[in-house]
Every structure is written in structure tokens, then in C-alpha cells.
Amino acid sequence: MNRLFTTIIGASLIFTAAAMAQQEESTPDPKKQRRQEQRQQRQEATQGQQPQPQGARQKRQMQRANPPGATESSVPAQRDRGERRNRREQTSNASAGENANASTPAEPRRNRQRNQNAGKPAASSTTETTTERNKANAARATGEQRTAQGNRRSAKARKPDVQTVQRIKQQHSNFHAQAKPQNVPAVKFEQNYRITNAERWTGPQYVAFRDYRPVWHDRNWWHSRYPNIVLIGGGYYYWSNGYWYPAWGYDPGASYYVYNGPIYTGTVSRPPDQVIADVQAVLQDMGYYRGEVDGLLGPLTRDALTQYQADQGLYQTAAIDQPTLDSLGIAG
Secondary structure, three states: OHHHHHHHHHHHHHHHHHHHHHHHHHOOOHHHHHHHHHHHHHHHHHHHHOOOOOHHHHHHHHHHHOOOOOOOOHHHHHHHHHHHHHHHHHHHHHHHHHHHHHOOOHHHHHHHHHHHHHOOOOOOHHHHHHHHHHHHHHHHHHHHHHHHHHHHHHHHOOOOOHHHHHHHHHHOOOOOOOOOOOOOOOOOOOOOOOOOOHHHOOOHHHHHHHOOOOOOOOHHHHHHHOOOEEEEOOEEEEEEOOEEEEOOOOOOOOEOOOOOOOEEOOOOOOOHHHHHHHHHHHHHHHOOOOOOOOOOOOHHHHHHHHHHHHHOOOOOOOOOOHHHHHHHOOOO
16 A cells, blocks of 8 residues: 555656656746847847958958857957958058069169279279280280281292393392491400301201301411402401301401301302392292391391291301302302
């Protein structure tokens, strides 16, 4: 009996609890309902005030400005912050544009600097002018030297004309040289004098130059040994084995010699001044000699002989020797 009574009481309590739960679910909560209404009103207000987004960037800004769940009171503050952020970005963009316009690329700056420097005189203009002048002078000298070498090569390519040589020899058949100490200085007697580089000239044609030793004797001594002695251009010469030599001391008052050494004339003892005049005229015709045909073996004539001998591959004796006279066609 007690067990039955307990069972009935427990069932009654269960039914009562279920009825109360069902009543609570069917009865709405005023606070909860009020919160839902406020949330709905805020959403409607936000949707009515939010501008249409223009572009992805503005959309993101609007989303940051109006995040989901924001209260109605926070919307104006967020809008103000968005506007301030937009103003800052506009100001920043304007400043960046001004700085971009103010800045100049490196290349235009270099071009502008180059244009400014173009009108300014260089500090080293004087030095550059001097250097250019020196280069021009050197080039001019080189050109003249090449021209002279070309003329000598042209002369080397041809031999003296036989008819021209014969005509020159006929013109000088009665030639007599005159002393010209003011134009062609005389040389002095030196007992130990030797012809420079003569020891290097090999061959029988140069024996007279290798063995030459100037001597000083009186008239009697010279006549006792050399019967053929003549006065040529202010000095006495003696003839021996195809060469004319200065007779130093024969007449101290007539000792004008411009060359101290032998002069080759060939097997015939033609006067040395006539042979010298022939050589000068032929070298002049070939472009080597530019001096006067005076019959004196002075410095200009010796320089012309040296150039001709070099072009012909002969020893550069600067004298009238057998190979040179044969090459010119004057010997005999």
C-alpha cells in the first residue's frame, strides 16, 4: 500500500514538471524579445545609412567601419574614423605626388648638368690646346719626313740618266772652284786625325780611307814624291792612284780645305773641283742636293752623299769614293 502511494506521488510530480516546462516554452521572455527587437532595429538603421561601395578598397573600408554586431551608438564614431582615415590617405597621396614632381631622375639631372657644363670653358683648355698643337707639329714633321723618304725612294728606284751625266760633265770641263770661307768653313790640320768609321769599310775600294793619315811638309818634300800637284779652290792637292789628297804645308798661305780626306776621280786625274761639281749637279738633278754647285766638298754635299749612299746600299762614307762615283756614272 505504501509502495503504491509512493508511485502515485512520483507520477504526479513528473506530470507537474512537464506541464511547467511546456508553459515556459510557450510563454515568450520579455527581455529576450526586447534584445532581438533592438538588434533588428540597428541592422535596419545601418543598412539605410551605409553608402554603396565603389571598388574593393572602399568595400573593405566600409566593412571595417561597420563590422557585424556593432551597436547603434558606435556607428557615427566609426564613420568619423573612416572619414579621418580617408582624409589622411588623400593628404598622404597629395604629398607623395608633390614629392614625385619635385624629385628629378638621375639621368635628366646628369643631362642638365652636362648642358650647363657645355657652355663653360674647361679649366685645362690651355693645356689641351698646347697638347693638340704639339701633336699637330709632330704629325706635320712626320709627314715631311715621310715625304722626304718617299722622294729618296723614288730617286733610289731609278739610276742617273746617262745623257744627263754626260751633259753635266761637259758643262764642268772648265770649271774652277773658288774659296768661300764665309759660306763653307775650312777644316784644320790634325796630325792624329782618322776618318770616322773607316776601319769598318771593308774591301779594296776603301783602302785609301782606312789608311789615310794627314801629314805636313814643305813644297820641296811634296814635289820630290808627287809630280802632279795643283791649286784647287784655295788649297793644294796631290794626285796618287786615282785619288786627290790635301797637300798640307805645301803653301801655308793657301791651305783652304773643307774636307780632310781622299777624293776619288778614277783612272784619269781630272781636277777634284770638276768631279765634285759633277757629283753635286747629278745629286741635285735626283733631288738629294739643294745647295750651290760650287765644287767644294762641304757639309751640304756630304749630307747629300750620305743619303744617296744609304738608298743605294753603299757604305755611308759621306765622301766621293769609287763605289759611289761608279753608281752615279761619273767615273772615267
